[in-house]
Amino acid sequence: MRTINGRRRAITLVSFVALCVAFSSAATVHAADLLAQARANGTLRVANTQSSPPWSMLDENNKPVGYDVAIAKEVGKRIGVPNVVFIADSFKNFVEGLKTGKYDLVMNDLTPTPEREQQVDFGDPYGVEDFRIFVPVGNTDIKDKDSLKGKRVGVATGSSNESWARAHLKDSDIRSYDNGGFIFNDLGSGRIDAVIISHFGGMKYANVNHLPVKEVGDPLIYQLSAPAVVKGQPALRAAVDKAIAEMMADGTMQAIAKKWVGRDYDMVGMIAKAKAQKE
Known part of the structure; x- marks a missing residue:
């Protein structure tokens, strides 16, 4: 029994040392310059x-x-x-x-x-840019932030405009997308009513893909990058x-x-x- 217990203590000690080394290595990697x-x-x-x-x-x-x-x-x-x-x-x-x-x-x-x-x-x-509302060219209902109430609004997942939209558009249906191009595809097909995106990003998608969309209202927010x-x-x-x-x-x-x-x-x-x- 003494021999078995001794072996168990030795194994436990070795495991403890290995664990400490692992933690130390992880900390060293994290702290590396x-x-x-x-x-x-x-x-x-x-x-x-x-x-x-x-x-x-x-x-x-x-x-x-x-x-x-x-x-x-x-x-x-x-x-x-x-x-x-x-x-x-x-x-x-x-x-x-x-x-x-x-x-x-x-x-x-x-x-x-x-x-x-x-x-x-x-x-x-x-960098800095302003974020705007984009809607299909034929839309006449959405003119500004207040008119987004009850509307389906697309934003980029994890972006600061998503955070802003969820904090300030409580009465809107906020839908997040991993890819900006998909947002405008859904805007064009009618799956969503509006997109909140930077002026530059929105105009680039519109011009490159020849999308019938327009900006409405004043800038919602200015954001530094x-x-x-x-x-x-x-x-x-x-x-x-x-x-x-x-x-x-x-x-x-x-x-x-x-x-x-x-x-x-x-x-x-x-x-x-x-x-x-x-x-």
Whole structure:
């Protein structure tokens, strides 16, 4: 009996030590310096939807392009990691993807919200846009926020406009979609009555797909977009913030915005105005 008990104690001790090592390894991985790792590996992993124009989308060669894509590439160069790999994911997965190490950054029109800021850190904003109501061109019932009462409203799953819609459109039937294109397909077929999406995103879908839709009413909300990083990565966050500040100051950000967002869109000025309103 003594021998058996001794073996059991030894096995228990070994199991305990193995468990401690596993926890220690997990903590070490979580606490690893992602900036140093990216520089050592020569690769920065950035998440985006690749389906939210003009911020991120696929071109005719199936390559990621758009404002956020161009900004992310420039950030990579300026922080010493010129090889940026883009990982396609949906808004609803971005926070968990960061927390599980699936990617180093999220850069896809992601708005810092109190809920998100409890789980991940955000850098300085590099984009801003206004969100609007889109309806079929023949619709005359929906003119503004108040006329969405009782209507079926489509939003992107996990997006800040979904959060806003569920908080402010209590009397509407909010329906979420993982893909922006599907929202407009359902709008065109009559499955939903309206879509809440950014002005740029909505107009891009309408123009590219030749959809008979229109904007109605004033902007519902203005939202800043910022890079998201897992908590506990001050070096990566600081490096990204420095790159964004340099791009704002030297005209690079404005040049990228003119190419992808619109020639007359003052991205830097709009960011300043949106930050001032928020403060």
